[in-house]
């Protein structure tokens with residue numbers, strides 16, 4: 001499609017530039033690329049060394065991300081970029097625009113008129129543009145020895161391209177922990193990471209409590225995979241992370257020997273998240289932070305006539321079941337005396353699995369209220385399963 005002039009694309013370029021100039025542009029997501037080795041690209045306004053620029057980030061199929069700042073004649077540059085994608089979504093404070101190009105070359109542009117109307121009204125709010133200095137705001141910098149040894153950063157502390165998303169993920173997770181510090185002990189803490197996998201998060205959390213907050217930490221990490229557990233145990237020894245213990249086994253059968261102050265879990269597969277939440281609440285954890293992974297159970301067992309109008313569309317069915325599952329999980333935790341929230345772990349651009357379930361044990365509970373919540377939980381389950 002390169003170099004073929006297009007009126008729809010011209011209009012799109014003009015309105016994107018106007019949004020950018022009025023600082024109303026949040027991002028442009030470019031998908032369905034012509035290049036087979038690419039997944040997608042994202043254009044984001046950034047402030048780099050006090051200059052307001054448009055940055056293009058391209059994600060390739062071999063898990064690499066490339067960045068470049070748009071220079072020169074913006075309209076020509078944008079047109080050249082846009083011509084290589086069949087779907088373009090513009091997100092702005094003036095509204096959203098969608099551009100699509102079919103295989104036969106038919107183009108559709110939706111939402112442009114509304115956005116133009118907003119721009120003309122002069123009532124568009126400006127976006128706080130992202131800065132390339134966001135790194136220094138993170139709790140982890142990349143220079144930490146454990147990140148280098150885990151291969152997240154290189155010897156100079158630069159985050160490796162394919163580990164950028166993981167780095168942001170663990171940083172954000174640690175930020176969530178920081179936000180509940182007043183609910184946790186301040187001197188000595190017992191932390192469990194259930195379904196720890198390669199334990200990027202566990203090492204980060206241990207480092208945060210031990211080296212940043214200078215606390216006494218007992219960190220216990222459990223996973224089914226023997227090779228991964230062996231690798232992590234050896235790494236903990238090499239790092240001198242003495243109070244880290246790695247256990248190979250099924251979390252269902254695992255018995256917590258220390259009182260859990262904090263239970264964390266990142267992307268425990270399917271019902272493993274439910275096992276984590278049950279184990280943590282049964283053992284009276286003070287705080288539970290869990291980001292679920294894919295979930296299939298309810299998708300297979302849902303049997304609810306009232307929701308058939310959603311469930312008959314397979315994609316919507318999965319999204320609805322994901323939301324219902326997480327809401328049910330929170331309702332169950334609430335009925336066990338926790339204050340609960342569903343938060344966003346990270347930008348959905350990084351991973352769609354970005355819901356953070358947060359549960360904080362209440363100091364005082366109303367037993368009658370808990371009883372009602374338990375009834376509500378059971379009723380909701382029966383309603384969804386058609387029992």
Ligand SMILES: C[S@@+](CC[C@H](N)C(=O)[O-])C[C@H]1O[C@@H](n2cnc3c(N)ncnc32)[C@H](O)[C@@H]1O
Nearest residue numbers: 195196197223224225249250251266267269272
């Ligand atoms: C998607 S990985 C996530 C790993 C890690 N938390 C992360 O985010 O990088 C899910 C992990 O859960 C573990 N797992 C699944 N079910 C489990 C169970 N019942 N007991 C222990 N580990 C389990 C798997 O072995 C796998 O390492």
